[in-house]
Amino acid sequence: MPHAAHSAHAPAAVHAEGIVKRFGPTVALDGVRLTVAPGESHALVGRNGAGKSTLVSVLTGLHKPDAGSVTFDGEPAPAFGDTAAWQSKVACVYQKSMVVPDLTVAENLFLNRFDAGSRFISWRQLRRRAEELLAGYGVSVDPMARAKDLAVEQRQFVEIARALSFGARLIILDEPTAQLDARGIQRLFAKLRELQSQGVAFLFISHHLQEVYELCTTVTVYRDARHVVTAPVAELTKDDLVAAMTGDSISGTSQWHAPVGPVRTEEPVLRTEGLTLEGEFEPLDLEVRPGEVLGLAGAAASGNTALGEILVGMRKASGGRITVRGREVKPGSVPHALDAGIGYIPEDRHRQGLVVDRSVAENATLTVTDQLGPWGTVLPSRTREFAQSMIASLDIKTQGPEQPVSGLSGGNQQKVVVARALARRPSALVALRPTAGVDVKSKDALLGVVRRVADEGSAAVIISDELDDLRVCDRVLALFHGRVVATFGSGWTDRELVAAMEGVGEQE
Structure with missing residues (x-):
């Protein structure tokens, strides 16, 4: 059960050194390192493709590194494939809850280990064990409540308590606040600080840099599969942190951008008025004119993906309207969006874009x-x-x-x-991360096509958190937690845009 506060000389909760991981010709991790002390809340940040998710898969035993070593509490990591041993060392609480929604809290806590010595389950004993476990970590949840009836942060508490019950003293939190409101975030952080005082270590992965400063004492930055810096959070300014993530100095200029064009006064091709989706983004008025490429930049939980899916009819808005060349688009109807002149390039070409055997x-x-x-x-x-x-x-x-x-x-x-x-020669083309998973040459060609569509008199919208995708845009709106926090012309720097997307932009 809960440990006493950690000793300053205790071995690291986890220490990874020289980790290399390749997937075919792609180097996902290139000799990275990470050390998290007992009772520490340590942030791991970096842009998409930096290597964060791959490191998590190595630290949780899902992938075997090609080189390097991992230790937990000074002891070598368990053998690859020994699931029970890995569970006793580390657990990951993902953005998408892994609890079984129709089971009770007690059933989720002890799933697959109800009572090994009996053919029958003692529900009274199961409830008592669950009450003791939850009380031990100060989690105030009814053990007999259905998981689906809990608030998001309560489900996270249950997952953390389950992980700790296996003996794990390191919890990886992957975008834990993505689905939480402000009060939920504060409740989660209060619980994490309480558990830290009991010696539990947290590796905190988040796109929201402000939360790094609120919760964590140390931060590690990865960029392009390499370790860039590890430093006390208090000694690293937000400007320095963003610069480390992007490789872009504060005074540095960005790479190629769309040239500054004339101010467009034509009637908008694509327009939204008061468009909103409850829980995703606030009412939004957009206008995209002929010849214009508009970028909607945002990290996880910014609301930009949901916005794109509403524009093309895949989801139905809570309120507001969409028009194409003055014609109102029927909400939540892909066929109607197509007929109205909206073309769509989805992010996941295999699941949404192609019939692969045709x-x-x-x-x-x-x-x-x-x-x-x-x-x-x-x-x-x-x-x-x-x-x-x-x-x-x-x-x-x-x-x-x-x-x-x-x-x-x-x-x-x-x-x-x-x-x-x-x-169908669309009037408005909506592209959601159009270059995901393609090589540099193909990336340039695909973005060139989007630019060409606009140059021929249509409108285009690129929805992405990839900076290269957004360089072809005439305007870029940065979204954070469902609202537009900054607007940029074509001359933005990497640092400016990333800062806005991560919630630390100067234009908020």
Whole structure:
């Protein structure tokens, strides 16, 4: 049960040194290190692709490092694959709750270990054990309540208590505040500080840098799969922290950006009025004019992904309206959004963008099957002809229109998704992290296509937290916790934009 306060000379709760992890040709971790002391709340921060998630998978035994060592409390990490031994050392509480919603708190706490010595479960004994466990860590939750009826932070408390009951003294918190309101965050932080005083160590991973300063004593920054700095939080200014994350000095200028164009006065192509989604983002008025690329920048829980899904009809707003060239778009209807002239490039091309066992031609023409033959028929010759023009226009590297998309590289698969989005010649193109998982050359080509769509008189919206995606934009709005906190023209620096996205922007 709860330990006494940790000794200043106690071995580290976890020490990782020289960790290397490769996935094929990709180096996900390049000799990184991390040390978390007992009772410490240690932040690990970095941009997407910095290596944070890979390190978590190494520290929790999900991935075996290619080089380097990990110790817990001075002892070597358990053997790879020994799940029970890893559970006794470390646990991760993810942004998405891992409790089983229809089970009670008690059942979740002791799942798969109700009573090893009996064929039957003693529900009275289970409740008593749960009460003792929760009381031991000061968690005020009814053991017989259904997990789905708990507040978000209460579910997190249950997950933490379950992890501690295995003996783990290191808890990794991965974006723990993403779904919490301000009061919930304060309750969570109060509980974490209480557990720290009992010697429990926390590794805190968050995009919200203000919370790092509120909760943590030490921060480690990774960038491009490498360790950059570890320092006491009190000795690192927010400017220095953002600069370490981006590699961009305070006075540094960014890389290529869209040129500054004339002020556009034409009627907006895409407009939102009072658009809102409860729990995701506050009422928002947007206007995107012909020839303009608008960027919506935001990290986890900023609300920008939900906004994009509402624009294309995948989700229904709580309030407000969307119009395309003055025509109101029916809420929550993908077909109506398509008919109104909205094209969509999804983030997950495999789940939302492609039918992988079908051909390039079939995938590229999914949104225009009504145009490929008379009276609702689809003529193969017209399908091939249409696909061939898209292949040439987007420079898709393929053996031909009949090749299955599963045989293409990631960049060329994404180009097929773009071809599908452009097939109906949309008035407004909405792209959600359009270059996720593609190489640099393909990234430039894909962003060039988005820019070209706007230059030809349409409007485009790029929704992303990847800085390179946002460089083609004429304007960028930074969202944080569901509201716009800053607006930038095309000349922003990496430091300025990241600071706004992480909630420490000067323009808030």
